[in-house]
Amino acid sequence: MTESTERTEPGSYFVANYPPFSSWHAGAVPDVLAAFAAPPTAAPLGLYLHVPFCRKRCKFCYFRVYTDVAAADVERYSQALGREAELAAAERAVAGRALKYVYFGGGTPSFLSVKQLERLVERLHESFGWDDAEEVTFECEPGTLSEAKVRALRELGMTRISLGVENFDDAILEANGRAHLSAEIDRAWEWITAAGFPSTNVDLIAGMVGETDESWTRSVEKTLALGADSVTIYQMELPPNTVFVHDAKAAGTPTAVADWPTKRRWVGEAFERFLAAGYAISSGYTLVRDPARVQFRYRDMLWEGSDLVALGVASFGHLSGVHYQNAAHWDDYLAAVDAGRLPIVRGLVPSRRELLLREVVLGLKRGALDAGRLASKYGIDPLAEWSAQWDSLAAEGWLESRAPRPVLTRAGLLRVDALLHRFCE
Numbered sequence: 001m002t003e004s005t006e007r008t009e010p011g012s013y014f015v016a017n018y019p020p021f022s023s024w025h026a027g028a029v030p031d032v033l034a035a036f037a038a039p040p041t042a043a044p045l046g047l048y049l050h051v052p053f054c055r056k057r058c059k060f061c062y063f064r065v066y067t068d069v070a071a072a073d074v075e076r077y078s079q080a081l082g083r084e085a086e087l088a089a090a091e092r093a094v095a096g097r098a099l100k101y102v103y104f105g106g107g108t109p110s111f112l113s114v115k116q117l118e119r120l121v122e123r124l125h126e127s128f129g130w131d132d133a134e135e136v137t138f139e140c141e142p143g144t145l146s147e148a149k150v151r152a153l154r155e156l157g158m159t160r161i162s163l164g165v166e167n168f169d170d171a172i173l174e175a176n177g178r179a180h181l182s183a184e185i186d187r188a189w190e191w192i193t194a195a196g197f198p199s200t201n202v203d204l205i206a207g208m209v210g211e212t213d214e215s216w217t218r219s220v221e222k223t224l225a226l227g228a229d230s231v232t233i234y235q236m237e238l239p240p241n242t243v244f245v246h247d248a249k250a251a252g253t254p255t256a257v258a259d260w261p262t263k264r265r266w267v268g269e270a271f272e273r274f275l276a277a278g279y280a281i282s283s284g285y286t287l288v289r290d291p292a293r294v295q296f297r298y299r300d301m302l303w304e305g306s307d308l309v310a311l312g313v314a315s316f317g318h319l320s321g322v323h324y325q326n327a328a329h330w331d332d333y334l335a336a337v338d339a340g341r342l343p344i345v346r347g348l349v350p351s352r353r354e355l356l357l358r359e360v361v362l363g364l365k366r367g368a369l370d371a372g373r374l375a376s377k378y379g380i381d382p383l384a385e386w387s388a389q390w391d392s393l394a395a396e397g398w399l400e401s402r403a404p405r406p407v408l409t410r411a412g413l414l415r416v417d418a419l420l421h422r423f424c425e
């Protein structure tokens with residue numbers, strides 16, 4: 001990065017998939033539908049559900065979310081998710097297969113009422129069942145929880161609760177448009193601990209508007225005091241469709257988010273603090289308290305090429321090596337599901353080499369790559385195939401060791417998404 005791009009300019013930083021979403025297209029929909037209609041592969045199967053509602057739109061958020069939605073529409077949507085599950089589960093590539101993991105993401109899954117969640121889970125069980133699932137994650141925004149809802153989540157079979165804390169400073173939470181304040185975090189955390197989930201995660205963002213060294217240190221200390229099983233720390237990125245970017249453009253001013261070196265320093269300091277307290281690094285964003293016990297099956301299986309049936313508006317899925325996305329607009333999504341059709345609008349059939357590269361790119365986000373496993377799986381050695389990229393990473397100081405297993409330095413891990421573009425073809 002040059003000095004000027006070290007400022008937090010509007011744009012996307014986080015590499016979520018490969019090949020990038022921009023290369024997915026409507027022409028691949030028949031291939032996606034053919035993958036659904038064909039016999040399954042041996043890959044493990046996961047389920048993702050997108051719940052696109054939030055109490056408020058955070059000023060930094062770029063996800064497909066709706067606020068101020070009528071209660072009837074929320075109900076209609078949660079029924080559509082159940083119906084879409086039936087449609088997907090009836091397809092030959094999915095029918096009768098046991099789910100290995102489930103992920104309720106958003107948006108805010110905890111926006112749904114206990115009644116809606118109970119009905120949705122019951123319906124999902126009729127389509128899939130998840131008795132063999134190793135992990136069922138449920139994302140929550142603190143202010144949407146109640147003691148009864150948290151207890152219900154546990155009873156419904158959620159095994160991993162992820163709480164969007166982001167920061168503990170009320171002025172910072174407000175300035176960034178969060179719907180919750182710190183008192184709601186403390187209250188929610190008591191309920192979560194009392195309910196006894198096998199695994200808990202807390203999300204933080206380094207670089208919220210208004211953050212200072214002091215406020216960041218306080219947030220890190222308070223997070224540590226929660227004693228979560230894992231902590232995920234994102235560096236604030238500002239994709240163009242965020243309120244912060246719109247506001248900065250309208251005012252003709254730069255965005256007010258700290259620059260990348262400051263955000264990396266904050267994450268680096270947090271990593272040091274958590275390591276000193278006994279946590280271990282599990283990716284460029286995540287620390288876990290007990291690596292032998294605490295897993296993140298969704299991330300690991302997905303990054304290693306599992307099948308993922310995606311339900312909900314704008315959801316991203318992956319089946320038998322084919323990528324796909326659902327309709328990104330409410331009306332289109334509901335119309336397709338109401339008509340008994342899978343609401344898929346675009347996709348991509350990657351080559352085998354691209355599937356390998358996807359595993360290289362996503363795997364590096366964990367800080368080290370099992371090159372031997374990939375060489376036996378694909379018959380291509382990633383060390384030889386992308387030797388120029390490993391050379392440049394080593395020359396720039398981002399690679400600690402190269403063979404048999406490339407390992408990033410800590411400095412490399414803290415900027416991992418910025419390093420991945422050199423692999424993209």
Ligand SMILES: C[S@@+](CC[C@H](N)C(=O)[O-])C[C@H]1O[C@@H](n2cnc3c(N)ncnc32)[C@H](O)[C@@H]1O
Nearest residue numbers: 060061106107139140141164203234235236237
């Ligand atoms: C779907 S949200 C989690 C659940 C819930 N919606 C909430 O925010 O509490 C996923 C996470 O993405 C992260 N995130 C959202 N926008 C971000 C951005 N612009 N930069 C970095 N992280 C972001 C936040 O840490 C957030 O907790």
Ligand code: SF4
Nearest residue numbers: 054057058061106107
């Ligand atoms: S960060 Fe979470 S709560 Fe905020 S708008 Fe995005 S999805 Fe909703």
